[in-house]
Amino acid sequence: MRMNNRIKEQYAQIASALQLRFDEEYEAIHGNYGGYPVLIVPSSSGSNVYYYMPKICIAAESALGPLSKEDCKAYKKEHAYVSSLSQSGRLVTLVVKNQRKAERLMEAIGTELRNLISYLHSRGFQPCCQVCGQPVPAEAYFVSGGFLQMCEECRVSLNQRMAVQMNRDRSKPENVIGGVVGAALGSLLGAASIILLSQLGYVAALSGLVMAICTLKGYELLSGKLSRLGIVVSCVLMVAMTYVGDRIDWALVVARDVGMGFASAFGYIPTLVNIGMIEASTYWANLLLVYLFVILGAVPTILGVLRNRRDEGKISRLS
Ligand SMILES: [Zn+2]
Incomplete structure (x- = not known):
């Protein structure tokens, strides 16, 4: 994934408007918003439209259980800018609809991020580490091709496991x-x-x-x-x-x-x-x-x- 400079600038602007950070190398907006660890990246569906379909990912978990398909459908209906809402494990993902104008895109992301946070809050979602689920501060990482929002403890243990795996792979003889x-x-x-x-x-x-x-x-x-x-x-x-x-x-x-x-x-x-x-x-x-x-x-x-x-x-x- 490589953004062109115009879109990069837009993402940087969106990040600063939301008081989040924009990582230029990994082309991701991330940080803490309303108490939740937030990550905003382009959706991974191809074509040029690609960069205009940002997805908002929030690591959180609710004692009331995960969002059901019906919940997500109803939510999409009620929100004009939402293309889809889903939950997979401890990650809630909201895809923002395509907006051609930069200002509209910024507005859409800002609005939907605020809406989503208050919705999660009302549904009893607690911010957490995406990997272990502990209600501790989670930070965004890029791990072998994907993003993860996890706590320090999980990062350390994942690091160790990956090192072991890598040694195993490296020593695998090449035919x-x-x-x-x-x-x-x-x-x-x-x-x-x-x-x-x-x-x-x-x-x-x-x-x-x-x-x-x-x-x-x-x-x-x-x-x-x-x-x-x-x-x-x-x-x-x-x-x-x-x-x-x-x-x-x-x-x-x-x-x-x-x-x-x-x-x-x-x-x-x-x-x-x-x-x-x-x-x-x-x-x-x-x-x-x-x-x-x-x-x-x-x-x-x-x-x-x-x-x-x-x-x-x-x-x-x-x-
Ligand atoms: Zn963790």
């Missing part, structure tokens, strides 16, 4: 041979898609994406994890197999047009490019385009893996 086989199979699929799509007359470039993703996923699937070595092996295979796939694609065309055997056509491709039988600019432009798409597919996948590894076992207190 390098399996990974290489997986990457090779993936890159074969990629090469096949380069040939097939191109022969069918589609833009071969898109198959660059297929190549990148199949190769990396192939390694990960059969080795158990995508390590640095796996990334290097996959990249080498991608580069090589993209070239091979593209050359086979040309050889098929030459074999068909000139009536030459496929194997000799494959061998002659560089010569044909050199003597201008295949226009060099067309040949290289086409190949570069496919490589460009291989990069477009590979880079986000690799960055995602590296980012996960960085966040793995890390509990970050929102600032």
Whole structure:
């Protein structure tokens, strides 16, 4: 999740209007409001609308029991800006309806936050730690891809458990041979898609994406994890197999047009490019385009893996 600067500014404004804090790195508004630990983040449903659908999350528990479906439905009906209200465990989540104008969005969040707090109060909800349920001060944390509002004690014990788990994962052996086989199979699929799509007359470039993703996923699937070595092996295979796939694609065309055997056509491709039988600019432009798409597919996948590894076992207190 990455907000654009305009939306970031809006969130920062909303936070300061509500006297809450805005964590720029994790793009979350958090703090204490009316005695309750509050977290406001974009809903996780895709598209551009995404950032305009903030959800308000409050860690609280009531002796009267959790909110029922009927309670939530009735609440939504009574409140104009509410898209949905739900409770899962000790977390009450309210999604604010899409507001196109920044001022309206701020107004909606402010209004619905106040309404929700007074509703929770009237229903006997006590602020608590989302993990253990103790009525102690809870702070917002980012833990392996999600947010948690928890107490200090829970943070310490979660930290310990994650450290143990991480050690276990790290010592899990990587099946390098399996990974290489997986990457090779993936890159074969990629090469096949380069040939097939191109022969069918589609833009071969898109198959660059297929190549990148199949190769990396192939390694990960059969080795158990995508390590640095796996990334290097996959990249080498991608580069090589993209070239091979593209050359086979040309050889098929030459074999068909000139009536030459496929194997000799494959061998002659560089010569044909050199003597201008295949226009060099067309040949290289086409190949570069496919490589460009291989990069477009590979880079986000690799960055995602590296980012996960960085966040793995890390509990970050929102600032
Ligand atoms: Zn706790």
